[in-house]
Amino acid sequence: MTTKQQDDNLTEFIKCEHCAHVFDHDSSAYGAIHCPACAGKITDASPNINPDALADFVAALNTKFNGVGYTFLVERPGVRYTRIVQTAPGHRSVFCFVDADGNIYKAAGWKGPAKGVRSTLATVELSKVDPYGSWLYR
Numbered sequence: 407m408t409t410k411q412q413d414d415n416l417t418e419f420i421k422c423e424h425c426a427h428v429f430d431h432d433s434s435a436y437g438a439i440h441c442p443a444c445a446g447k448i449t450d451a452s453p454n455i456n457p458d459a460l461a462d463f464v465a466a467l468n469t470k471f472n473g474v475g476y477t478f479l480v481e482r483p484g485v486r487y488t489r490i491v492q493t494a495p496g497h498r499s500v501f502c503f504v505d506a507d508g509n510i511y512k513a514a515g516w517k518g519p520a521k522g523v524r525s526t527l528a529t530v531e532l533s534k535v536d537p538y539g540s541w542l543y544r
C-alpha cells in the first residue's frame with residue numbers, strides 16, 4: 407500500500423492493498439484500519455521503518471536522560487507516525503514523532519507532528535538532543 411501525506415497533519419491518503427480504493431485516514435486514530443470499500447484490513451504502512459534504528463534512538467535517549475529523571479518509550483507504533491513519549495514522575499508528554507522513513511518531527515500535540523522534518527534517525531546528533539524539545543525547533 408502507499409500513503410501520501412496531505413497538508414493536514416493528521417490526515418493521510420491510504421490506497422487499499424485489496425481493492426485499490428483510496429480513502430482518507432486520520433493518522434492519529436488508534437487501532438487497525440479497515441478499507442471502507444471492501445472492509446479489508448490494511449497492513450502496517452510503515453514497512454520501511456528500521457525497528458533497530460528506532461530502538462537504538464530510544465535506548466540512547468534513555469542512556470542520556472535517565473539520570474535526570476526522564477524515561478522514553480515508543481508508546482504507539484503508528485501507521486504513519488510513531489510516537490515517542492517522554493515520562494517522568496507526574497509527567498508524560500510527546501517527545502517527538504518518527505515516520506516510516508526515519509524522519510523525526512516535532513510534536514504539534516498529542517496526536518500528530520508539526521510539519522517539517524527536524525532530524526532523522528540516521529543523522530540525529532545525540533549531543534544536541536535535549537529533554538525539553540528545544541532541539542526540534544528550527
Ligand SMILES: [Zn+2]
Nearest residue numbers: 422425441444
Ligand atoms: Zn479495499
